[in-house]
Amino acid sequence: MRQNRMILPTLREVPKEAEVISHKLMLRAGLVRQLAAGVYTYLPLGLRVLKKVENIVREEMNKSGAQELMMSVLQPAEVWHNTGRWDDYGPELVRLKDRHDRDFVLGPTHEEVITALIKDEINSYKKLPINVYQIQTKFRDERRPRFGLMRGREFLMKDAYSFHTSWESLNETYDQMYKTYNSIFSRLGLNFRPVEANAGAIGGSGRNHEFMVLADVGEDTIATCTHCDYAANLEQATAHLEYAAAGVAPSADAPVFEKIHTPNTKTIDQLVSSLGVEASSFFKTLLYIIDGKTVAVVVRGDHEVNELKLKGLFDAKSVELADDATIERVTGAPTGFIGPVGLKGVEVIVDEAIANAGAGFAGANERDYHLQNVVPSRDFAAGRVADVRNVLEGDTCPKCKEGKIEFYRGIECGHIFELGTKYSVPVGATYLDENQKAQTMIMGCYGIGVSRIMSAVLEQSNDDNGIIWPMPIAPFQVHLIPVNVKDETQVKVAEQLYARLQQQGVEVLLDDRDERAGVKFKDSDLIGLPVRVTVGKKAEEGIVEFKVRKTGESQELTLEQAFEEILGLVLGH
Amino acid sequence: MRQNRMILPTLREVPKEAEVISHKLMLRAGLVRQLAAGVYTYLPLGLRVLKKVENIVREEMNKSGAQELMMSVLQPAEVWHNTGRWDDYGPELVRLKDRHDRDFVLGPTHEEVITALIKDEINSYKKLPINVYQIQTKFRDERRPRFGLMRGREFLMKDAYSFHTSWESLNETYDQMYKTYNSIFSRLGLNFRPVEANAGAIGGSGRNHEFMVLADVGEDTIATCTHCDYAANLEQATAHLEYAAAGVAPSADAPVFEKIHTPNTKTIDQLVSSLGVEASSFFKTLLYIIDGKTVAVVVRGDHEVNELKLKGLFDAKSVELADDATIERVTGAPTGFIGPVGLKGVEVIVDEAIANAGAGFAGANERDYHLQNVVPSRDFAAGRVADVRNVLEGDTCPKCKEGKIEFYRGIECGHIFELGTKYSVPVGATYLDENQKAQTMIMGCYGIGVSRIMSAVLEQSNDDNGIIWPMPIAPFQVHLIPVNVKDETQVKVAEQLYARLQQQGVEVLLDDRDERAGVKFKDSDLIGLPVRVTVGKKAEEGIVEFKVRKTGESQELTLEQAFEEILGLVLGH
Structure with a gap:
């Protein structure tokens, strides 16, 4: 394509609204406009990338x-009422009314619609399993859209849905999709990790994995093992228990607990500095309202409660921290002095990491007092012991029990779920088995954020000068630059090479603009096509400059050599 | 692809909700579901067709x-306010609010958005002209969605927009698009006509043409010439005037007009039968409210007023027939007795076809009376003489003045417009000319109803047994049917041919279902792939049946012959 007439507006300045590198680059290189x-809007260059990913x-x-x-x-509201998600999905669901005042939704996902379709069209076990997918524009009214295509309100998704007669069959398709996703992200040239994850609003009762593209700006934290292939979203990650349980200090045959005066000392940090002990020697207690019921949760002082694990533990719809008034009513003391000892009328959930711990400190449920020498198994009873905390870097891997957990940031670009019957039961999607008996279908679903991948690629593939496109999704493979478009020889040589390369199926962007060489090269680095061929003064001798964007290596080649080199790089000849 | 596991639900019964053949066929052949x-929803077979059209x-x-x-x-409401179309577009525009209560629109068309984009990104005459397009899902909240994909609320469109420094440049691109559209509709294998049309809600000040696919169910009437290539939408069609003007009978030197008693005789039909004269000898007068102003329109008794022409004449936003009360107030007589003679306080528009006519009949503006021997040029003055009527079949062609007008029904599948500055002025889309002076861009726009084309094709390509796909957009090119999937030889022969054809790039649907031969053949005719190869009992001898869906011709061929025949038909080898 010829650059002169193309809508390819590059920007020298970094746009103010862009916070992250990928967003800056996609605006500066003329890929998209908000x-x-x-x-x-996807400008021509951005659309070419999107189509290649697709x-x-x-x-x-x-x-x-x-x-x-x-x-x-457009999805009629009824299908969302059927599964209860009309109420559950919240303000992210874009709702509207048609001219007859009927409620509709702009699909953020299509479990309801596809399950109803399959229910109508497939009746026999003979037709199962099947796996169907679409690549389609989706809508989610994000509270805070940001980072360009990374968190948009209108975006392109691939979503697939599979239907089965058994969990074994679902497992097989799930494994197949796991492999397929690995192939996709590998072909895209991305540094990624599949991680165990939380099912979130999609739900489901089986496995689920997120495909995380590693990048510092990622909104998710991934816990991986230094030794084995364990990887999980922080929301989901666990640690090997023996190690964790050893965390809380003192000794096992501690004296009877006693009150100590801790005036105005409400936070772990304040206690650590006033008492001169480790944060890990506290039994931190938090009050939660879980589906309307008050629950106390006890974790080690240096640990954080994982509310998603808590939600899963109670199979709850809502998990919220209790307000100050509730805390005072339940414990008799203000916020900052809650403790598990003697707490009445609420269920106490104790995190695994302290269930068998030795003596430590805890709030006394009395203003300005804490307790010391509190021993969990001895001094307070747990309603339940469970894993309800976030793991920490340095925790022992739960899988190999040898490596240590380390954290990365990741961008969730894919997510696969074993749904089970979450949607098929309310929708009534059944099939007739070999005995003509109706059975409920078992489902899986599999998503990829097609437009988000563009952001993820840019986060991983850039340098100070601009984008470095991986060959498989580069908008063009070659940037062909006649330095001076008023020089007849340069233009002639460039045009001939342009025609020859296109004939071979190579995608070439010809910079036929009447601009200074400096402007052309700066734009070229910014746009970041894999190969640049510069046709300059030596065109008369049949010599051009051949440069690889990624390595920065450049060499002078004859036209014939450049032609062969390009075919080799681009088409693998 | 293998049919057994494919979602390809064919229906024997004609679905009740479908009125027209294309809608029936797309449901019966499993192309779409409502x-x-x-x-x-586009099922796999339907999506393949849609992608091919695309x-x-x-x-x-x-x-x-x-x-x-x-x-x-999603389009923010502001851009629609800018051009006034937020108010003008009416209830067909799908509107919604986001979580922050901001107004949005689901785009039915993108003039506003693209003009704003081009305004921001293109500043110089050097970058013009350009022509940009997208293929994208559109929304229109039709009052009465019907006929399947023919009039949907969510549909796929190609919309293009061009920007120019002069009308000459726009003309060139318009001509180019006219040619491109002809190529597209020809490649699609459609019987179509480009016709002069009315610009409607898109507007514009230059030429516009609709690309009409001829079909009896079409919602538009097209007037074409029996002799030359004249073709226009009925809304827009004109007739050669000399002929039309001669229509009203009597003589030119008629006596003074006089009242005749016509009790309870209000319609042209009633007058024709009670007076025993031709409908064409009446001057039919109608009262309209045009942008709030009352206007009388006089046409020949056998002609119909064309309200779009009237709207264009007044450059009006609204044209409505006056109600009975207004008629009585303005004319002094009830509906049915209006006439142009002596009518006061209203502008009188006289249709060209009667401006120079001889004597005829008209209402007397008095209950139960008409006038005879009324001569237009003599007895009543026209505020304006204009073409404000629908042409009739048999009228003389306005272009060659030889042929006669005849009517066809058509489905509007494309529409191209010379917009001029309708959008660039309110949006402020200017560029700097050679003298660095700001000038307003001149625009064109060009639409194709991609999904509607599927309906149009089906209307033209079917027989009693089902669809007859044209090769270029057939979902598969070959239907390969082993008659008995329990017969090892048949299966083996079919599988081998399946593999060989796919290797050559031929798209084959393999009917590997364990169904009776009758069911398979019925489905095959219904689905309507261009070529059917049946592998039956003669498979043992290496003989298959080769059948062309369109002609119904079938012959027994050796495998090798069938293979060659297919390559020839499909790939043009």
Whole structure:
């Protein structure tokens, strides 16, 4: 394509609204423009990348045996009422009314619609399993859209849904999708990790994995093992217990607990500095309201409660910290002095890491007092012992029990779920088995954030000068630059090479603009196509400059050599 | 692809909700399923067709030099306020609010958004002209969605927008698009006509043409010439005047007009039968309210007023027939007795076809009376003489003045417009000319109903047994049917041919279902792939049946012959 007439507006200045590198680059290199918060127009260069990502996803999905179809953006509210998600999904669900005042939703996901379709169209076990997918525009009214395409309100997703007669069959397809996702993210040239994850709003009763692209700006923390392949979202990660349980200090045959005066000392930090002990020697107690019921949660002083684990433990819809008034009413003391000893009328959940711990400190449920020499098993009873905390860096890996946990930041670009019957039961999706008996279908679902991947790639592939596109998704493979478009020889040589390369199926961007060389090169680095061929003064001798964006290596080659080199790099000839 | 596991639910019964053949066929052949009125899911077979149509459109657009980009579905209300269309577009515009109570629109078209984008990104005459397009899901809250994909609420469109420094440049691109559209519709294998049309809600001050696919169920009437290539939408069609003017009978030197008693005779039909004269000898007068002003319109008794022409004449926003009360107040007589003679206080518009006519009949503006021997030029003055009527079949062609007008029904599948500055002025889209002076951009826009084309194709390509897909958009090119999947030889022969054809890039649907032969053949006719190869009992001898869906011709061929025949038909080898 010829650059002169192309809508490819590059920016020298870094746009103010962009916080992260990928967002800056996609604006500066003319890939997208914002129309409203979280809503973008893909300019020609950006659309070419999006289509390439889409095609890699499509090819691998087809290879896996999945069938492509396409559902609508508009979904009648009834299907969301059926599964209860009309109420559960919250303000992120975009709702609207049609001219007859009927409620509709702009689909953020399509479990309801596909399950109803399959219910109507597939009746026999003979037709199962099947796996169907679509690549389609989705909507989510994010409270805080940001980071360009990373968290948008309108975005492109691949979503797949599989239907089965048994969990074994679901397991097989799930494993297949796990492999397919690995192939997709590998072909995209991304540094990624599949991690165990929390099912969130999609739900489901089986396994689920997120495919995380590693990047410092990622909104998720991933816990991985230094030794084995364990990897989990922090929301989901666990640690090997023996190690963790040894955390709380003193001795096992501690004296009877006693009150100590701790005036105005409400936080662990304040206690640590006034008492001169480790944070890990405290039994931190928090009051939660879980589906309306008050629950006390006790974790080690240096640990954080993981509310998603808590939610899972109670199979709850809502988990919130109790307010000050509730705390005072339940414990008789103000916030900052809660403790598990003698606490009445509430269930006490004790984190695994302290269930068998030795003596430590805890709040006394009395203003300005704490207790010392509190021993969990001795001084307070747990309603339940459970894993309800976030793991820490340095914890022991729960899988190999040898390596240590370390943290990375990741961008969630894919998520696969074993749903079970979460949607098929309310929708009534059944099939007739070999004995003509109705059975409920078992489901899986599998998503990829196609547009988000563009952001993820840019976070990983850039330098100070701009983007460094991986070959498989580069908008063009070659940037061909005649330095001076008023020089007849340069133009002639460039045009001939342009024609020859295109004939071979190479995607070439020809910078036919009447601009200074410096401007052209700066734009070229910014746009970041894998190969640059510069046609300059030596064009008369049939010599051009051949430069690889990634390595920065450049060499002077004859036209013939450059041609062969490009075919080799681009088409693998 | 293997049919057994494919979601390809064929129906024997004709679904009740489907009125027209294309809608019946797309449901029966498992191309789509309805989710809500005017909202559809594309099943795998339907999606394949849609993608093929999309690709033909894309290829031809690219060939024309247009650039593809992709705008969003969500559009902030402000851009629609800017051009006034927030108010003008009416209830077909889908509106919603986001979580912050800001107004948004689901784009039915993108003039506002693209004009704002181009305004921001293109500043110099050097970058013009350009033509950009997208293929994207659109929304229109139709009052009465119907006929399947023909009039949906969510549909796929190709919309292109061009920007120019002069009308000459716009004319060139418009001509190019006219050619491109002809190529597209020809490649799609459609019987179509480009016709002069009315600009409607898109507007614009230059030419506009609709691309009409001829079909009896079409919602538009097209007037074409029996002799030359004249073709226009009925809303827009004109007739050669000399002929039309001669229509009203009597003589030119008629006596003075006089009242005749016509008790309870209010309609032209009643007058025709009670007076025993032709309908064409009446001057039919109607009262309209045009943007709040009362206007009388006089046409020949056998003619119909064309309200769009009237709207254009007054450059009006609204044109409505006056109610009975207004008629009585203005004319002094009840409805049915209005006439142009002596009418006061209203502008009188006289249709061209009667401006120079001889004597005829008209209402007397008095209950139960008409006038005879009324001569237009003599007895009543026209505020304006204009073409404000629908042409009739048999009228003389306005272009060649030889042929006669005849009517066809058509489905509007494309529409191209010379917009001029309708959008660039309110949006403020200017560029700097050679003298660094700001000038307003001149625009064109060009739409194709991608999903509607699927309906149009089905209307034209079917027989009693089902669909007859044209090769370029057939979901698969070959239907390969082993008659008995329990017969090892048949299966082996079919599988081998399946593999060989796929290797050559032929798209094959393999009917590997364990169904009776009758069911398979019925489904095959219904689905309508261009070529069917049946592997039956003669498979043992290496003989298969080769059948062309369109002609119904079938022959027994050796495997090798069938293979060659398919390559020839499908790939043109």
